Structures are given as structure tokens and as C-alpha cells.
Amino acid sequence: MQLLDSSLVQLDVTVDSWQSAIRCAAEPLVKNKFVTKEYPERVIEIAEKDGPYIVIAPHIALSHAAVSDGALKNGLGLTVLTEPVKFGNKVNDPVSLVFTLSSVGDDIHLSQMAALVNVLQKTRVIEKVTRSNDVNEVIDLFNER
Amino acid sequence: MKVLVTCRNGMGTSTMLTVQVRNVASKNGWDVDCEHASLDAVGSFRGDLIISLSDVAKELEDEGVKTPIIGIDSLMDSNEIERKMTPYIGK
Numbered sequence: 001m002q003l004l005d006s007s008l009v010q011l012d013v014t015v016d017s018w019q020s021a022i023r024c025a026a027e028p029l030v031k032n033k034f035v036t037k038e039y040p041e042r043v044i045e046i047a048e049k050d051g052p053y054i055v056i057a058p059h060i061a062l063s064h065a066a067v068s069d070g071a072l073k074n075g076l077g078l079t080v081l082t083e084p085v086k087f088g089n090k091v092n093d094p095v096s097l098v099f100t101l102s103s104v105g106d107d108i109h110l111s112q113m114a115a116l117v118n119v120l121q122k123t124r125v126i127e128k129v130t131r132s133n134d135v136n137e138v139i140d141l142f143n144e145r
Numbered sequence: 146m147k148v149l150v151t152c153r154n155g156m157g158t159s160t161m162l163t164v165q166v167r168n169v170a171s172k173n174g175w176d177v178d179c180e181h182a183s184l185d186a187v188g189s190f191r192g193d194l195i196i197s198l199s200d201v202a203k204e205l206e207d208e209g210v211k212t213p214i215i216g217i218d219s220l221m222d223s224n225e226i227e228r229k230m231t232p233y234i235g236k
Binding site: 046050051052053056057058060062064065066089091092101103110113114116117120121 | 152153154156157158160161163164165168198199200201218219220221222223
């Protein structure tokens with residue numbers, strides 16, 4: 001299963017705030033028309049209003065919102081930050097990996113999410129991804145079964 | 146046991162958390178019927194347990210939701226999910 005597409009992966013990205021992390025991480029998805037350019041702004045708005053709901057585990061953010069916020073087609077991108085940034089989530093900060101998820105159906109990608117969970121639970125995978133400077137190596141970590 | 150896994154829009158986070166809850170239940174042989182939905186589904190949910198990430202769980206508790214609620218800090222931590230679900234199993 002193809003979990004990540006190389007056109008949606010960015011390594012060694014430097015940002016100065018969690019907001020710019022979300023914007024940067026969404027860029028390839030905007031460019032490839034997975035989401036509208038308003039989508040990351042909606043994620044930021046929701047997070048500013050409701051708190052950092054997108055930080056789902058230590059060092060991992062899953063930037064996502066609804067179809068009504070600008071999700072156009074299913075896709076998953078990954079942006080790895082050079083320096084981790086704080087999102088305001090006491091337990092799981094700072095964040096190094098920002099996934100941007102665009103999801104337009106109901107159960108369409110339960111299997112995709114299951115695959116992502118399985119990959120992220122592998123020993124030291126976050127460390128490997130953070131240290132890598134080769135997009136193909138990162139893709140392989142996520143796409144191997 | 147009937148479980149509702151919830152997050153704000155019922156898509157990303159609750160989908161991943163559902164995967165984890167099902168994995169934990171299956172590993173332990175727990176009979177868990179798990180659905181996932183947005184927060185809109187909480188009001189009409191007639192089951193045994195609600196599971197969400199901690200921020201949402203706190204919000205639901207503050208709103209006075211009657212069903213027991215578990216808040217999870219890390220979606221990737223199966224041990225945390227197992228530990229927090231255990232007290233509710235077999236009730």
C-alpha cells in the first residue's frame with residue numbers, strides 16, 4: 001500500500017512557529033490540489049480556538065480538518081522539521097513530524113490509518129525519519145509492509 | 146461493550162484511535178464493539194464508554210456527559226490505551 005507519495009514529503013524544513021509548520025506542511029498538498037489554500041488556515045483557526053487537537057502523540061502532529069474546510073481528495077503528506085517546535089500540547093511537545101491529512105470519505109482510509117499507526121509504532125521510526133535526509137528512505141519506512 | 150471513539154470532525158484522529166482500540170481489544174480478547182464519529186454523535190450515543198484524546202475528553206467531562214470517558218495522551222501508546230480501558234472491561 002502506498003501510504004506516502006514522494007511529492008507530498010518534505011525533509012529538513014525550518015519554521016519559526018507551529019502555525020508556519022502547518023502552512024509549510026500543507027504546501028505540497030495545496031500545490032497538488034489535495035486541499036484548498038484555505039485548508040491550513042482552517043486548521044490553524046480551529047487549533048487556536050479549541051487547543052492543539054492535532055498533536056496526537058509525542059513529537060507527532062496530524063494536521064487535518066473537514067471537507068467543508070477545504071479537503072479535496074484523499075492524501076497524506078509528511079513534513080519533517082529540522083528543529084522541533086512547540087504546539088502548546090503539554091504532554092506531546094515539541095513536534096518534529098507534521099503529517100497533513102486530507103480525507104473526503106467516511107471509512108475510505110481506515111486501512112491507510114491502520115498502516116500509519118503500525119508504522120509509527122515501530123521502534124525508533126520517529127528517530128529514523130527525523131535523522132534521514134533522503135526522501136526515498138523515508139518513503140520506504142512508510143510504505144514497507 | 147459498546148465504545149464510541151470520537152474527535153472533533155470524526156475523521157483523522159478518531160480513525161487512528163479506533164485502529165488502536167481495536168488492536169488492544171483484540172490482543173486482550175475483549176469483546177468491544179467500537180464505532181468512531183464526530184463530537185455530534187456523543188449526545189445520542191447509548192453505550193458503555195467514550196474514548197478520545199485528552200483535550201476532547203476534558204471538554205466532554207466539563208459539558209457533563211454522563212457516559213464514562215477516557216482521555217488518551219498519545220495515540221501511539223497501546224499500553225496507555227490498554228491501562229485506561231482495563232477498569233471498564235467486564236463491567
